[in-house]
Amino acid sequence: EVQLLESGGGLVQPGGSLRLSCAVSGFTFSNYAMSWVRQAPGKGLEWVSGISGTGGSTYYADSVKGRFTISRDNSKNTLYLQMNSLRAEDTAVYYCASRYYDILTGYMWFDSWGQGTLVTVSS
């Protein structure tokens, strides 16, 4: 059974830092690119960041570029999101998601999701 379990959320002051983790089981982690997707209270989904299966390529939405760092440890089957210089607008539930790549068609999509971890940025 595929499982993605986020942790590390909590209350942090503006300007502070937090590191989220996503522990994965049930599939070969290193074969999958991964992403973080967030959802502010009452709002829609927002793609935040992505990382290739090897960790060699990383991508960021403009809203977090320069403040957030995505990484992974394939030996621990774990994805991370280091969040620095946090702002009130970063308050959201953060989901990790695996990105499936169909080698035959080249199509990609988010196929599995964690349950999310809540990050609240407030003084």
Next chain:
Amino acid sequence: QTVVTQEPSFSVSPGGTVTLTCGLNSGSVSTNYYPSWYQQTPGQAPRTLIHSTNIRSSGVPDRFSGSILGNKAALTITGAQADDESDYYCVLYMGIGFWVFGGGTKLTVL
């Protein structure tokens, strides 16, 4: 700035058919954007419904279908049921590792 557009809300009668769309503020949506659709109920994680424009994920009822309609991606629910009342999100792949979600459609079944 790329904006993916969705209807903010839609209503359908039980047993009825509804089509939700996913467009771009500039240009047309094609299969090259790998459109996919996700269902989310309050307090829950998103669930993958449709990927690769029109492929149902495992376990998704066949009343859900995806397509390209004109210049938009579309999610059609045929024979809507009460438990289809959810938020629906599309996402498009912009290339070079970047994705953009639509704002979501809140579907009411009544």
